[in-house]
Amino acid sequence: MRRDNTYYFVFPEYLDKSLTRKEGRRLSLEQALENPTITEIRLAAEKLELDYEIQKYAAYPRHWWERNGLILIEKKNPKLQTLKDLSNEIKMYIRPALEKQKKELAKEAKKRKSIKYSPRKKLEEKGKPRKFRPKRRK
Secondary structure (H helix, E strand, O other): OOOOOOEEEEOHHHHEOOOOOOOOOOOOOOOOEOOOOHHHHHHHHHHOOOOEEEEOOOOOHHHOOOOOOEEEEEOOOOHHHHHHHHHHHHHHHHHHHHHHHHHHHHHHHHHHHHOOOOHHHHHHHHOOOOOOOOOOOO
């Protein structure tokens, strides 16, 4: 792990609405998010043009059994201000965009399911239907 003073440690638990302040939440309930992920935080950091580094398998010390990951974000503003900016960015832009993307993927999957491929149908379209003949044993 980095031990220089150019990055903040940001765990998803800092932004999680379901946790109490004692359990690790750093923002107020109005500013906090429901189940934030490292991916959402990464996308918000990119949008805010912050340098970041991801450690996928890191665990928050108070929840050591859950390996939600950690993201190191460069220091530009105070840590609390950075967390607020990340949270606002996720609420306003990242989550709606991800929801829209999920809906589009679901539509595509539904469309693929509706088009069924059947080799038997294809043969019937060409001409004679093919009869099933089991192989003969010797």
